[in-house]
Amino acid sequence: xxxxxxxxxxxxxxxxxxxxxxxxxxxxxxxxxxxxxxxxxxxxxxxxxxxxxxxxxxxxxxxxxxxxxxxxxxxxxxxxxxxxxxxxxxxxxxxxxxxxxxxxxxxxxxxxxxxxxxxxxxxxxxxxxxxxxxxxxxxxxxxxxxxxxxxxxxxxxxxxxxxxxxxxxxxxxxxxxxxxxxxxxxxxxxxxxxxxxxxxxxxxxxxxxxxxxxxxxxxxxxxxxxxxxxxxxxxxxxxxxxxxxxxxxxxxxxxxxxxxxxxxxxxxxxxxxxxxxxxxxxxxxxxxxxxxxxxxxxxxxxxxxxxxxxxxxxxxxxxxxxxxxxxxxxxxxxxxxxxxxxxxxxxxxxxxxxxxxxxxxxxxxxxxxxxxxxxxxxxxxxxxxxxxxxxxxxxxxxxxxxxxxxxxxxxxxxxxxxxxxxxxxxxxxxxxxxxx
Numbered sequence: 203x204x205x206x207x208x209x210x211x212x213x214x215x216x217x218x219x220x221x222x223x224x225x226x227x228x229x230x231x232x233x234x235x236x237x238x239x240x241x242x243x244x245x246x247x248x249x250x251x252x253x254x255x256x257x258x259x260x261x262x263x264x265x266x267x268x269x270x271x272x273x274x275x276x277x278x279x280x281x282x283x284x285x286x287x288x289x290x291x292x293x294x295x296x297x298x299x300x301x302x303x304x305x306x307x308x309x310x311x312x313x314x315x316x317x318x319x320x321x322x323x324x325x326x327x328x329x330x331x332x333x334x335x336x337x338x339x340x341x342x343x344x345x346x347x348x349x350x351x352x353x354x355x356x357x358x359x360x361x362x363x364x365x366x367x368x369x370x371x372x373x374x375x376x377x378x379x380x381x382x383x384x385x386x387x388x389x390x391x392x393x394x395x396x397x398x399x400x401x402x403x404x405x406x407x408x409x410x411x412x413x414x415x416x417x418x419x420x421x422x423x424x425x426x427x428x429x430x431x432x433x434x435x436x437x438x439x440x441x442x443x444x445x446x447x448x449x450x451x452x453x454x455x456x457x458x459x460x461x462x463x464x465x466x467x468x469x470x471x472x473x474x475x476x477x478x479x480x481x482x483x484x485x486x487x488x489x490x491x492x493x494x495x496x497x498x499x500x501x502x503x504x505x506x507x508x509x510x511x512x513x514x515x516x517x518x519x520x521x522x523x524x525x526x527x528x529x530x531x532x533x534x535x536x537x538x539x540x541x542x543x544x545x546x547x548x549x550x551x552x553x554x555x556x557x558x559x560x561x562x563x564x565x566x567x568x569x570x571x572x573x574x575x576x577x578x579x580x581x582x583x584x585x586x587x588x589x590x591x592x593x594x595x596x597x598x599x600x601x602x603x604x605x606x607x608x609x610x611x612x613x614x615x616x617x618x619x620x621x622x623x624x625x626x627x628x629x630x631x632x633x634x635x636x637x638x
Contacts, residue, residue, distance in 0.1 A: 454561025500551025
């Protein structure tokens with residue numbers, strides 16, 4: 203009887219645990235930020251398109267820094283890439299302090315942009331590092347296992363957003379008739395509340411920055427193994443040209459971009475969807491947390507299913523199920539539509555690590571550059587929410603100012619995630635059928 207191949211070799215267990223902890227760390231940053239789209243809209247009196255620039259700045263940072271991160275990791279090491287990522291992460295978070303003092307939206311966007319420089323370094327180094335920690339045949343399963351800890355951090359981020367931010371914002375207070383009190387105040391009264399609310403938003407990020415510095419110190423003193431690098435003497439351009447010759451990789455980058463766009467839209471605009479049902483932002487957080495809880499369960503379930511099913515086939519099935527639930531969110535109004543929106547997260551749980559593992563399969567040391575482009579594909583999370591915000595602004599600043607195909611624009615706007623899942627499902631089908 204042959205010995206079963208371990209997902210993580212025993213001798214690499216400690217490095218695996220340490221690097222896996224980073225997945226929770228960037229999950230926290232992602233999901234404390236998602237509710238900020240709605241928070242900044244109210245505090246700074248922005249329209250939907252302007253507020254969506256929170257996600258443009260956040261995910262745009264990934265696009266900007268992913269390739270430099272890969273070049274850095276290729277030249278130096280995974281560990282040094284992780285340490286530099288933690289430095290940038292902490293700097294971006296601490297910049298929320300001066301941003302709150304100046305009370306300018308652009309300064310908050312700059313802080314988020316720099317923060318995600320750090321996240322780009324962490325994701326570009328941590329994902330391929332996990333793939334390399336054991337046999338190639340268990341690489342996709344291993345990455346799904348590590349990614350399962352990402353939603354744990356995300357849940358913590360949502361809890362922090364609900365407990366320490368959304369519940370304390372005075373600009374979100376409603377009167378007995380359900381109307382915003384903030385909108386009826388004088389400019390001087392608004393200015394006082396604006397100052398207090400921006401400090402409320404600032405404080406968790408500053409504390410996060412200090413915590414990241416602590417993790418930076420811990421990782422810097424722990425000895426981490428490094429995979430021996432092959433010295434080919436090739437230029438960066440030659441490496442990139444070679445990896446893009448593969449259809450599996452090229453289409454994987456495209457699928458990843460559309461997947462991340464769908465994920466961020468579903469998790470960002472769940473608050474606006476809930477608001478049309480009379481649920482304020484703080485009260486909507488449990489629905490977002492439920493989505494993340496389902497997402498976490500899905501990660502564990504999919505890690506198990508990948509032992510028995512082809513990754514492309516499973517990706518195709520889950521994309522089809524995601525389209526089904528998205529149609530429910532679009533055309534079923536009321537709480538059932540909201541539940542459908544929450545259930546999309548179960549389907550999404552498989553997608554990021556599976557696309558990642560499929561696209562990088564067999565790339566060897568080229569995986570560092572390949573990983574960079576898969577992280578750059580996160581720019582889908584910057585572009586798609588802005589497009590969805592534009593749909594929400596069609597009839598005015600509200601979320602149900604006009605009907606499109608018989609449903610409010612907030613419902614109709616989820617046609618964008620549905621189209622994204624169609625792209626992901628097509629990629630899964632082509633992998634399953636060995637077309638690429």
